Amino acid sequence: MFRSAFAATLLIASPAAAQQLTAEQAAKVDTIVADALKSSGVPSASVAIVRDGKIVFTKAYGDQGPGIRNGPDANARYQIASVSKQFTAAAILLLADEGKLNLDDKVSKWVPDVTDADTITIRQLLSHTAGLQDYWPQDYSFKAMETPVTPQQIVDRWAKKPLDFAPGTAWQYSNTGYVVAGMIIEKASGQKLLDYLDARIFKPLGMHPVDQDKAIGKGFPQGTHRYALGPVRPAKPAADGWLWAAGELAMSAADLAKWDIARIDRTVLPAKDWAVQETEVKLNDGAPTHYGLGVSIGEHGGKKEISHGGEAVGFLSSNVVIPEARFAVVSLVSADFGGAHEAIAEGITDLLLPVEKPATASLDQQRDALARTLFDQLRTGTPDRSLMTEDANYFFDATALGDYRASLSPLGEPLAFEPIGKARLRGGFVNRNYRIRYKDRQLIAITYAEPGATGKFEQFLVMPR
Template sequence: MTSLRSALSFAAAIACIASAPALAQALTPAETAQIDRIVAKNLASSGVPSASVAIVRGGQIVFARAYGRQSETTPVARDDAPYQIASISKQFAAAAILLLQHDGKLSLDDTVSKYIPDITAGDTISIRQLLSHTAGLQDYWPQDYSFKAMATPVSPQGIIDRWAKKPLDFTPGTQWQYSNTGYVVAGLIVEKISGQPLLDFLKARIFTPLGITAYDQDRAIGPGFPQGYGRAALGPVRPVTPAAPGWLFAAGELSMSARDLAKWDVARIDRTILTPEDWKLQETPVKLADGSSNGYGLGVSTGATGGRRYVEHSGEAVGFLSENIVFPDEKAAIVVLTNSWSGNATGAIEQAIAKAVLPPPPADAADTAALARARAMLDQLRTGALDRSLMTEDSNYYFTDLTLGDYKSSLAPLGKPVSFVQTGKTRLRGGFVNRNYKVHLGKKDFVITTYAEPGDKGRYEQFLVAPAVS
């Protein structure tokens, strides 16, 4: 399953990816030491017992390491230990469907009733809608805890009988609502068409070719495997009881190491295993009937932040949280797996690693040019030599001789800017382009708020300099 907690962790992680100097692809000793500090700090502050981390840069796995206490009986963390990756498994189930479609054995637009009988509105729900969470089937595990029925073993058919035969939550294709139930149905379709258990199909077509060791999480329990932990509020961190067998299936049944999950990320970057067309299909947001989309494709979330595209999914199993994010254009990926479903260590670790090892997002050419113009304008105000042809009528009205004199007398003694960076996003307002900057002059910080006419030579309607609020 995926959770609000995991979603918020991811949102924080991608929002805080920051600029860093251009880097060689291999990690430097300093970067490796920094990652060690990042993980140690977040495990200590959160109480999460352990983490397994892998990093892809330049299309290659450049880092894989495990930390902390993986179980009560594991003296040293192993980087090949398989953590439960939960809903990250969904992209593999979706990939199985795409492989079967490529083989000509089914179509994403086939209805569910063609393969699985007695599902509510099965004659109107498509396989594509199952994989994109737009089918309307009620989710059987929305909770962030193991509910009562999960103490008893279940089969995929048992889940379908209890949840997939209820009235739909909405007409298929009209809304998006995360549904583990839909993936259980999709997994049964894979098994029916392929004639194999889902995990066997995945091993034959994906895991063995990529050298990935994957387990059914129901069997990745006990000596030699990471233990899941939890915490109630600020209480002690305690081992948790795994769910009884059968509860995740295609919705999240896989366990693997961070390194092995990173091998899949490399396949995504290189467009191997699946055809380039099928990779693109998985990463294309599915649209609702009204034409809207939240960016979810077939088992993955997609989007862009700071000029950088990403393909992502998080996961939550009983006692485990996980995050996997790929930046296709940079040929980079970060995997963070933890053995506690309490706290925010997973997102905090990823956020800090992204800041430490990823190159800056590509600069926007218009913003880069505007920053140079803004810096030159500040120099004019510092010296009192204002080129009024660069200002609009209103801006020239504002900059009286007295105002210009105040700018010169107060700013000139501080010298040239030590730093000059844009803050926030460029936006339109009142027919002008708004950009804001933070500037360090002397020992003081200032904010500059600008409005300019559109275009690379647009005149300034506003150029205000004010002390930054500390």
């Protein structure tokens, strides 16, 4: 049983540093986190805030699970998953500085058994423009993830398929590309990936991350998941090896904030490497990707925003840095459902650097209607399984369907079923998300489907918003 998300909180920050947030601001941060945990049902969160290039606030909230015995611990190491990609990319940049490789090397020089390896560059691997199909587009662990895997096995199954597009002609998030990049790091450095990162980045910054595969049990937060609005359940971790160079790290919010400060101050990596990582990679036709090397690139109040999210089995994370404002916020949660991590990061950013948000775009009406149809079927526990892929049918077993029916059916008809954002290609599927509004609550549906008007759904996750 998970205790209330409003259990006692722990503040780990020196009095002098904490004074840089006013008492009113600190109280508002507490409210932002508490509201996000309450509305989503997420058991715990850990937060760090950087202002003026210094950590001014770290705090853990809620129930981190049986592995944390003495209340919420701000030093607990959460699995940060794809936020790790910027560290993998940084390792490549450092190896380029050492003259051991070049960002524009062809992959065939290092991992020749990848499809069309002689047409893909290392830069394209890191910017998700290589065309390699993503091996984990789902927001749940599929059947194969019950068995340990090696990087070579991931390459053999996914990186030897035909490319989804010619390198440089499109952008598609691909964990597969980062596994290949990790293999290149180990070949070029002669070291294990984590050993190289430890020597070149973690020790110089006083960081103490661990392999996320080992961040389980005593001393670590318990990851959780939830089927629709059913009970919060402990998440069964994926077997070893599935995230590796695509999401290999577990660390505290404060440790990730130390890396954010290095980004702000241009330390550990040469300034030119930070600039390269934060430069948007354009497609061959000049179209934008809004992505650099392991980081997303946006703007906040007219200033460049460097960010990334992460998802492991049972965990979600958000890391936002606005270098020009010397500001960063880290939000880590022990759940792979809901949007608490983003609500916390966005809420704190808007609190301390307020700007007006742009409106979102509309989506394809035909797919929206099909998504609404499947949602209505799931809330009654009677999905048309022909609308779903083999993996989605595996996910919707008796437990999942029971939780969906028991938690959604009592809500009745929603007031609205509205698209959020734009459709995005990933792992050969199209991602579309929906806001589901009731009188006294909002839900979100995160869907992946095969391309086309009648493509089958690979994923249909419903969770609190």
